[in-house]
Amino acid sequence: QKEVEQDPGPLSVPEGAIVSLNCTYSNSAFQYFMWYRQYSRKGPELLMYTYSSGNKEDGRFTAQVDKSSKYISLFIRDSQPSDSATYLCATGLFFTGGGNKLTFGTGTQLKVEL
């Protein structure tokens, strides 16, 4: 079992819909949670991160973490065709000065249709 699981999709929604992307993780030691967006044939780009349970908003994007159920979500409001991409969640431990890695999910492919 992978430490971070994501439904690969593809998820297809109409323009303007609210999109919900989800991850589950198995290691309760993880302390912060990131979302990366990856367009086709590009490198992943960091969208946002949060380290506490609850919601964090950034424009049309909201990251939500429920540490008790080890569940991470990314909501996209008023989705646009330009949001069509693969979304990867990642988890990590606070930097301690030594080795520190992110653990990535495999990504969910999203298509927003006109």
Place this chain on the structure above:
Amino acid sequence: DARVTQTPRHKVTEMGQEVTMRCQPILGHNTVFWYRQTMMQGLELLAYFRNRAPLDDSGMPKDRFSAEMPDATLATLKIQPSEPRDSAVYFCASGLVRTGIHEQYFGPGTRLTVT
């Protein structure tokens, strides 16, 4: 706009040949990561450097892969000899720690095809 650069962007080679991929991290970043991405496995961490010292290369097949950072502006990943199963996209990322959180910024990747 600071970016991670990678060369080459595409590489097609025959089985048994040596492949060298290069990465220039963002100036001021002190961590560098090499990842491999495939449809089946997603992003796999191959190696990780901090202040040019290798910290973790447990994800790398040691018999054929090697990663180095000869200076702060260059990281290299070599495969010798290459095999068809090495076909994948290889990403370099450089990192910055902010308030304990390790932000990683990815390059555009090298798409490797081994025939």
